[in-house]
Amino acid sequence: MFSKTTEYSIRAIIYLALNNNSKLIGVSEMASELRFPEAFLGKVLQLLVKKQLVGSIKGPGGGFYLIDSTLNLTILNIVDSLEGLEFLDKCGLGLHSCNKNNPCPIHDEYKNVSINVKKALSAKSINEIKNEIENGKRPQSFHF
Amino acid sequence: MFSKTTEYSIRAIIYLALNNNSKLIGVSEMASELRFPEAFLGKVLQLLVKKQLVGSIKGPGGGFYLIDSTLNLTILNIVDSLEGLEFLDKCGLGLHSCNKNNPCPIHDEYKNVSINVKKALSAKSINEIKNEIENGKRPQSFHF
DNA sequence: ATATTACCGGACATTAGTGTCTTTTATTTA
DNA sequence: TAAATAAAAGACACTAATGTCCGGTAATAT
Numbered sequence: 001m002f003s004k005t006t007e008y009s010i011r012a013i014i015y016l017a018l019n020n021n022s023k024l025i026g027v028s029e030m031a032s033e034l035r036f037p038e039a040f041l042g043k044v045l046q047l048l049v050k051k052q053l054v055g056s057i058k059g060p061g062g063g064f065y066l067i068d069s070t071l072n073l074t075i076l077n078i079v080d081s082l083e084g085l086e087f088l089d090k091c092g093l094g095l096h097s098c099n100k101n102n103p104c105p106i107h108d109e110y111k112n113v114s115i116n117v118k119k120a121l122s123a124k125s126i127n128e129i130k131n132e133i134e135n136g137k138r139p140q141s142f143h144f
Numbered sequence: 145m146f147s148k149t150t151e152y153s154i155r156a157i158i159y160l161a162l163n164n165n166s167k168l169i170g171v172s173e174m175a176s177e178l179r180f181p182e183a184f185l186g187k188v189l190q191l192l193v194k195k196q197l198v199g200s201i202k203g204p205g206g207g208f209y210l211i212d213s214t215l216n217l218t219i220l221n222i223v224d225s226l227e228g229l230e231f232l233d234k235c236g237l238g239l240h241s242c243n244k245n246n247p248c249p250i251h252d253e254y255k256n257v258s259i260n261v262k263k264a265l266s267a268k269s270i271n272e273i274k275n276e277i278e279n280g281k282r283p284q285s286f287h288f
Numbered sequence: 289a290t291a292t293t294a295c296c297g298g299a300c301a302t303t304a305g306t307g308t309c310t311t312t313t314a315t316t317t318a
Numbered sequence: 319t320a321a322a323t324a325a326a327a328g329a330c331a332c333t334a335a336t337g338t339c340c341g342g343t344a345a346t347a348t
Contacts, residue, residue, distance in 0.1 A: 001231050004306065007238040014249060026324070040307050046326065059315025060323040075250055087145050094151040102283050105158060105273040106219055109264035116260045120253035129249040139246050148336065170294070184337050190296065203345025204293040 006082050008036055008044045010075060013053060016066040017130040018140070024063030051081050071130070076121035088114040150226050152180055152188045154219060157197060160210040161274040162284070168207030195225050215274070220265035232258040 002010075011034055019025055027045060031038035045064055048054040053070045057063065079085065091098035092110035100107075124132075132138050146154075155178055163169055171189060175182035189208055192198040197214045201207065223229065235242035236254035244251075268276075276282050 001236060002238075004238075011237055028324095037307060039309070042325075043307080049325090056325060057315080058313075058323085058325045060317065062315070062324050064325085092145060093155055094146075094148075105277065105282060106265070106268075107282075109267050113261050113264045117257050120257045121250070123253050124249075132249065138249060172294090181337060183339070186295075187337080193295090200295060201345080202293085202295045202343075204347065206294050206345070208295090 002079065003083055004040075005044055005047070006079055008034075008041060009048055009053075009082055010078055012036075012041065012045065012048065013066065013070060013078065013126060014129060014133075016054065016064060017071060017126050018133060020066050024057060024061065024065055026063040030064070047082075053078065053081065066126075071127040072125055074122040074125055076118055078126075079121065085118075088117055146223065147227055148184075149188055149191070150223055152178075152185060153192055153197075153226055154222055156180075156185065156189065156192070157210065157214060157222065157270060158273060158277075160198065160208060161215060161270050162277060164210050168201060168205065168209055170207040174208070191226070197222065197225065215271040216269050218266040218269055220262055222270075223265065229262075232261055 012030060015030060015034060016025060027042045028038055030036070030045075031041045034041070036044075045054060045056070049056045049064075053067060053073070055065050055067050057065075073081075076085075091104055092106050092113070093104050095104050098104040098107055104110075129138075133140055156174060159174060159178060160169060171186045172182060174180070174189075175185045178185070180188075189198060189200070193200050193208075197211060197217070199209050199211050201209075217225075220229075235248055236250050236257070237248045239248050242248040242251055248254075273282075277284055
């Protein structure tokens with residue numbers, strides 16, 4: 001459903017949310033905890049910094065941390081920020097002229113899918129996810 | 145949502161369903177009607193023949209036709225046949241160990257998405273879609 | 289039979305996504 | 319100030335998807 005970049009991003013953001021106790025996390029620590037290829041995670045984090053979802057500090061003791069406002073975002077917000085929601089908004093069959101008045105064969109069904117996906121992926125904020133995990137409602141170690 | 149190959153396939157199959165009056169359709173006709181790149185459509189049709197969703201006849205007057213049983217398939221069946229449904233069945237965050245007893249942060253929501261997509265894409269068979277179009281419930285010319 | 293037609297098969301080109309490696313830059317610590 | 323650390327930046331490699339091109343093969347028609 002999502003690209004690797006988006007998958008890694010979501011999991012990295014949740015990881016940072018869970019470890020946001022005023023200490024910074026390095027790429028190598030995250031990569032080994034999350035079982036991601038380290039160099040690629042580095043690139044992904046670079047992107048997240050550019051998108052202002054994550055902050056970073058260079059040098060010894062440096063690393064990454066979660067920008068506060070990112071806690072209020074939903075998974076849908078993150079997906080939107082990274083790869084856009086065109087795949088949900090465009091016609092399921094790729095027809096440019098498809099709309100309510102000129103519906104493709106699966107227009108209504110796909111519209112319903114789109115609404116449902118958006119609802120599902122915006123049901124919880126990162127902060128709510130963080131709380132669920134910290135309250136034991138979900139497993140802490142979500143790597144493989 | 146779907147790959148170009150899958151998009152083209154679905155639209156080509158519907159096109160063939162609407163023009164199944166015992167006459168064969170050539171690649172060039174389909175490509176110009178559906179506004180597809182001709183050479184690539186050729187490859188896609190080759191694939192559909194191999195998957196036995198479509199039949200073909202060589203030589204002058206030759207072309208493609210829809211295999212009868214394909215009329216009973218749903219869009220979901222076609223997607224499954226072409227790219228599989230792994231993108232719906234696997235964890236939304238790509239976690240191998242994610243399941244009901246060890247749910248990832250968006251397990252329940254994604255499960256719901258998966259069910260909803262499957263339901264939506266299997267609501268109608270190709271034959272039902274064909275009838276909807278022929279009865280004027282949907283536009284005939286679905287290209288761009 | 290032979291030329292024509294149209295799909296088949298394989299090779300190749302292009303692009304985007306994924307992933308690696310090396311150098312540079314910013315920061316801290318000694 | 320110099321050395322060490324860690325992210326940033328850029329170049330590069332690999333893979334899959336998309337797309338093109340061409341010679342081969344099967345069928346038709348003259």
